[in-house]
Amino acid sequence: MKPVKLLQxxxxxxxxLESLCARLRISGRNRNPALVSRFSSLYxxxxxxxxxxxxxQLPPEKIEYLQSLVARAHNTLYQNQGFQIARWFHLIxxxxxxLIFSDRCVHLALFVWLFLSTIAAVLAYDDRLWPGFxxxxxxxxxxxxxxxxxxxxxxxxxxxxxLMAGFYIWNNAGIGLRxxxxxxxxxxxxxxFAVNAVQIGASFGYMFRPELGIAGANFKDFVTVHGPFEIxxxxxxxxxxxxxxVSWLTTREWSRMSALxxxxxxxxxxxxxxxxxxxxxxxxxxxxxxxxxxxxxWFVKGSISVICSGLLMFYFIVLGYPGIExxxxxxxxxx
Amino acid sequence: MSNKKTHRVFHSTASLxxxxxxxTLDNKAPxxxxxxxxxxxxxxxPFTRFLAWMIDMLLMGLxxxxxxxxLIMVSSTIGAFVGDLGMVAVGLFLAFLFFFWWFxxxxxxxxxNGRTLGKWILGLRVLTVDGRPINVVQAATRNLLRLADLFPxxxxxxxTMAVGLVVMSSNRRFRRLGDMVAGTMVIIERRKYHxxxxxFQDPRVAQLAEYLPPSFIVSNELVGALSMYVQRRxxxxxxxxxxxxxxxxxxxxxxFGLPSDTxxxxxxxxxxxxxxxxxxxxxxxxxxxPNQPAENMAFYSGAGxxx
Numbered sequence: 001m002k003p004v005k006l007l008q009x010x011x012x013x014x015x016x017l018e019s020l021c022a023r024l025r026i027s028g029r030n031r032n033p034a035l036v037s038r039f040s041s042l043y044x045x046x047x048x049x050x051x052x053x054x055x056x057q058l059p060p061e062k063i064e065y066l067q068s069l070v071a072r073a074h075n076t077l078y079q080n081q082g083f084q085i086a087r088w089f090h091l092i093x094x095x096x097x098x099l100i101f102s103d104r105c106v107h108l109a110l111f112v113w114l115f116l117s118t119i120a121a122v123l124a125y126d127d128r129l130w131p132g133f134x135x136x137x138x139x140x141x142x143x144x145x146x147x148x149x150x151x152x153x154x155x156x157x158x159x160x161x162x163l164m165a166g167f168y169i170w171n172n173a174g175i176g177l178r179x180x181x182x183x184x185x186x187x188x189x190x191x192x193f194a195v196n197a198v199q200i201g202a203s204f205g206y207m208f209r210p211e212l213g214i215a216g217a218n219f220k221d222f223v224t225v226h227g228p229f230e231i232x233x234x235x236x237x238x239x240x241x242x243x244x245x246v247s248w249l250t251t252r253e254w255s256r257m258s259a260l261x262x263x264x265x266x267x268x269x270x271x272x273x274x275x276x277x278x279x280x281x282x283x284x285x286x287x288x289x290x291x292x293x294x295x296x297x298w299f300v301k302g303s304i305s306v307i308c309s310g311l312l313m314f315y316f317i318v319l320g321y322p323g324i325e326x327x328x329x330x331x332x333x334x335x
Numbered sequence: 336m337s338n339k340k341t342h343r344v345f346h347s348t349a350s351l352x353x354x355x356x357x358x359t360l361d362n363k364a365p366x367x368x369x370x371x372x373x374x375x376x377x378x379x380x381p382f383t384r385f386l387a388w389m390i391d392m393l394l395m396g397l398x399x400x401x402x403x404x405x406l407i408m409v410s411s412t413i414g415a416f417v418g419d420l421g422m423v424a425v426g427l428f429l430a431f432l433f434f435f436w437w438f439x440x441x442x443x444x445x446x447x448n449g450r451t452l453g454k455w456i457l458g459l460r461v462l463t464v465d466g467r468p469i470n471v472v473q474a475a476t477r478n479l480l481r482l483a484d485l486f487p488x489x490x491x492x493x494x495t496m497a498v499g500l501v502v503m504s505s506n507r508r509f510r511r512l513g514d515m516v517a518g519t520m521v522i523i524e525r526r527k528y529h530x531x532x533x534x535f536q537d538p539r540v541a542q543l544a545e546y547l548p549p550s551f552i553v554s555n556e557l558v559g560a561l562s563m564y565v566q567r568r569x570x571x572x573x574x575x576x577x578x579x580x581x582x583x584x585x586x587x588x589x590x591f592g593l594p595s596d597t598x599x600x601x602x603x604x605x606x607x608x609x610x611x612x613x614x615x616x617x618x619x620x621x622x623x624x625p626n627q628p629a630e631n632m633a634f635y636s637g638a639g640x641x642x
Contacts, residue, residue: 043370044370047368047370047371047372048372050372050374051372058611059558059562059566059611060558060559060562060563061562061566067374067375068524068525068526070372070374071366071374071375071376071522071524072524072526074366074368074374074466075448075449075460075462075468075524078467078468079448079468157418157419157422158419159417159418159419159420159421159422159423159426160419160422161426162419162422162423162425162426162427163422163423163425163426163429164426165426165430166425166426166427166428166429166430167426167429169429169430169433170429170430170432170433173433173437174433174436174437177437177479177482178482180479181479181480181481181482181483182482182483182486184480184483184512184516185483185486185498188483188486188487244480244516257515260515260516261515261516261517261518263516264476264516264517264518265472268472268475268476268479269472271479272475286426
């Protein structure tokens with residue numbers, strides 16, 4: 001018998017596979033096992049049909065039809081497994097701290113942040129070194145507003161706290177993700193990161209000027225609680241982005257493409273942890289920071305800050321030691 | 336080399352392309368499955384993908400608009416009685432906005448096996464370069480890095496997409512920067528309808544087929560040309576058929592030693608008939624029968640299998 005005749009006998013099978021493709025796709029994750037096993041047999045048969053059709057030089061449009069059928073069945077059969085909590089736990093608490101611990105790009109981001117913000121803080125604090133530095137960086141109106149806000153330190157209502165927590169998530173975590181994503185192009189990510197470092201440094205320098213008095217003390221009260229998480233998060237974000245940007249410049253023994261893929265596997269978990277830290281920081285900034293020292297005494301805020309820093313230390317050093325070497329591929333074990 | 340596994344994974348597609356040909360002209364991406372079959376995907380081009388993204392953006396805009404309207408209604412009604420509840424609603428809206436804006440693509444592509452709504456409408460799907468389903472990390476990587484692909488921004492808000500377009504045009508599978516890092520590609524999952532083999536009413540086709548030398552072996556290219564011709568010949572006038580068939584039929588007639596006034600159209604039909612329809616196949620073909628019990632055939636049970 002000619003292959004064509006045989007293939008014509010198989011058309012019923014293909015039609016069945018077509019309809020099963022549609023049905024299995026719709027029915028989602030609770031699938032009927034009998035249908036699935038029938039589907040797999042039909043799929044394998046269609047694979048064999050395709051191989052034969054190619055080997056026996058059947059008309060190209062037949063082969064093309066079988067190609068598309070097999071491709072769609074393949075995508076129906078092989079689906080990803082969705083989210084799995086155990087794997088995420090493993091990723092966040094086992095893999096990522098080790099990645100962060102040994103990531104030179106994160107270290108570099110930390111030093112860049114400390115360097116820029118310290119210089120900006122010094123220049124903004126002492127107006128004689130660079131006259132008008134704080135005004136140039138922050139703008140006069142912002143400076144005035146900050147001073148007024150913190151001099152009065154009006155306690156917010158609980159609704160306002162909710163609103164501001166939402167705003168901090170939207171704004172801060174958004175900036176972090178922008179730093180990460182544009183870090184692959186290095187320059188734009190660095191620019192955004194540096195602007196934030198300088199602005200925050202300048203704010204600190206300006207607010208702690210002796211002539212601001214109580215406003216400076218209130219400012220310290222406000223930033224103490226959420227500072228550790230938020231600053232760590234922005235550094236991690238840019239560090240992860242920089243890891244991508246550096247990877248296609250210095251590829252080591254890999255091809256440029258492989259280096260990018262390897263760096264992506266290392267960078268994404270770091271960026272993800274940064275988002276979590278941003279969310280935690282936003283909660284603290286929304287619901288703890290705004291209370292004046294009359295409601296939440298200074299030592300409570302200070303203790304929270306120390307605990308947060310301690311947790312971060314534990315995460316980076318105890319969970320992170322001894323790190324994962326740069327040239328080592330990591331298995332994310334997430335499917 | 337320190338890590339053989341990675342090395343192998345990264346280079347499997349390259350060797351596959353060497354094996355199957357790259358199909359650059361047709362934008363095909365070859366893939367080998369665990370069933371030991373190789374097939375080709377149609378790679379989606381920048382324009383289709385841009386359209387899919389626009390549909391997604393429209394949808395996101397619509398959802399955000401609806402959420403804002405809901406927010407205004409909530410904060411103006413409940414908020415009128417308890418002002419703080421209105422502000423709680425605004426805070427929740429902003430948090431929702433963050434997750435929706437940044438993780439719409441990640442979540443949809445993870446849950447929906449590489450599809451967002453725009454991709455579903457246009458029949459696109461994201462797969463890894465070796466044709467497997469993408470995981471959460473890959474979906475997140477390619478969706479977050481879209482920001483870099485849209486770079487640089489004109490007047491800081493209008494994306495020019497220059498980075499993405501340059502990267503896409505520099506590789507065969509139109510992968511943008513995010514796809515490079517995630518190791519993914521976007522394919523078109525097109526449903527094709529199969530046509531049955533052409534049957535000929537004209538008895539002369541079968542008669543002429545008998546005269547064709549049995550030793551003549553039809554090459555792959557010739558098979559392609561023949562079936563393309565036979566499927567489309569109905570659309571042409573008799574003169575046009577003759578004109579098109581001539582370039583192939585004249586040398587063939589000479590080769591077969593047939594009279595040169597034989598109809599060119601008839602000759603090609605006869606050759607097609609002999610190749611596909613004439614009952615002369617000696618070899619018995621072994622076919623996989625799909626009706627065996629499932630247990631015997633479940634030889635692949637790795638990760639990523641449908642449950």
